[in-house]
Amino acid sequence: MLPVILPTDIVAWGLLVLLALAVRHVRRTPELARRWRLVFARPAATASAAVLAVFLFTALLDSVHWRAELPPVPDAPAGAPAAYSAEVTSLLDAVLLDGLKAAGDERSYSRPFARTEFDRTTVVKDGVAVRDYQPLQHAGKLPPWRLRAVEIARLTLLACILGGVTAFLTWIFIALARARRRNVTFLESLKEMSNRDGGYPFRPALIVLTLFWLAGVWLALVWPNWHVMGTDAVGNDVLYEAVKSIRTAVVIGTLATLATLPFALTLGIAAGYFRGWVDDVIQYVYTTISSIPSVLLIAASVLMVQVFLDKNPEWYQTSLERADLRLMLLALIIGMTGWATLARLLRAETMKLSTLDFVTAAKALGVKPFTIMRRHVLPNVLHVVLIVTVLDFSGIVLYEAVLSYVGVGVDPAMHSFGTMINAARSELSRSPMVWWNLAASFVFLVAIVLSANLFASAVRDAFDPRAARRAVPAPAPAKEKPKEGL
DSSP, rough: OOOEHHHHHHHHHHHHHHHHHHHHHHHHOOOOOOOHHHTTTSSHHHHHHHHHHHHHHHHHHOOOEEEEEOOOTOOTTTOOOOOEEEEEEEEIIIIIISSSOOOOOOOOOOOOOEEEEEEEEEEEEEEEEEEEEEEESSSOOOOOTTTTHHHHHHHHHHHHHHHHHHHHHHHHHHHHHHHHHHHHHHHHHHHHHHTTTSSTTTTTHHHHHHHHHHHHHHHHHTTTOTTTTOOOOOOOBBBHHHHHHHHHHHHHHHHHHHHHHHHHHHHHHHHHHOHHHHHHHHHHHHHHHHHOOOHHHHEEEEEHHHHHHHOGGGGGGSSHHHHHHHHHHHHHHHHHHSSSSHHHHHHHHHHHTTTTTHHHHHHHTTTTTHHIIIIIIIIHHHHHHHHHHHHHHHHHHHHHHHHHHHHOSSSSSOOHHHHHHHHHHTTTTTSOOOOOOHHHHHHHHHHHHHHHHHHHHHHHHHHHHHHHHSSSSSOOOEEEEEEEOO
């Protein structure tokens, strides 16, 4: 086995490290801990965080790659170097294909839970050419006496029993741990976790994770024998493609968002602090970038990247490495062309902060401008950075889908929701219509974007000072005491 480290693998695991460091910093800062408790006090935000955590876990599984070693050639000389497969395998592939034994690829289209192909095929039977629906090669294998609906219902019932028992035992274990830590009885702890108003903020997250667990157990039983969401034009399992597209969405949303920060922070704070000709130059730059249609700018950059990759084939050994390099460059291009909005907000916030007393005192004491921006301005604009970056994540995920739809997104060899939507464009005009490719990408894309938006809304309300002031009710006017009579 030859390990393969892709650039975006480093990004995915680096995101996990950044999250761990951020959690550590929040736990050590009382004010940040208080604000994040306000975020997770919302059931929708807690449930959304659990959904995003599942998607991040899936992306991390798909970010461990290797190339399998080929069997030795019989006549190879002793001491010859080992040969490795040109196909790159990920840990997610090992879990789905080798662990769950997901149904293999077919010849062409097939409906969800189908037993035959979608189109008729001409075959020769008893010397006569007959057009008929051919049975699938790797799915829908049932005895003649067993109905499909009965088989799916049986597997669903078995999944509910197995998944429900294991989930119930997990809830019991968590309740015992909470009872021991909070010094209460087990029944009181379980009642708090079960009750909607029991004071346990992570109850929505546990419910979401339980549902994901039940869905995973159901897939482990059903997927080996059925194509749950059908197959595409070349016979690939659509559900497998949708799961593999999660990594593309997470990586490009994270990397493009992080790529905007150096430009937005540096130029936005500098424009708001120095003003004058510095502000004029920076405003001219981001106004010019904002005036160019973003799709045209990114399309031109992607085409240049395509030419660059074609001229440097020695940089990669497999098609996946080439597609991954293009994905990383696409994310950097989106980040470098999308920093203008955040820079404009930081400029306005810095202008307001530079007039406050603590900045004026620092200037009077002779503190250097870059030290003032680093120590006094930057910590006070981080709430704007956090709000905007969390809100932009879902927009960038949708942006990748649009770019891939018009043909200037990720490499066609890489799984992505935009590629699936682009393939569904022609499938919807067929008769009968092939709808399941679009439906699968739509469900997964809505789940990611909706969860990110709900979580971003809670973060904005918790960290925006103006929203916090609106949330605090005004004090009730004091009642006048009745005057005592003489």
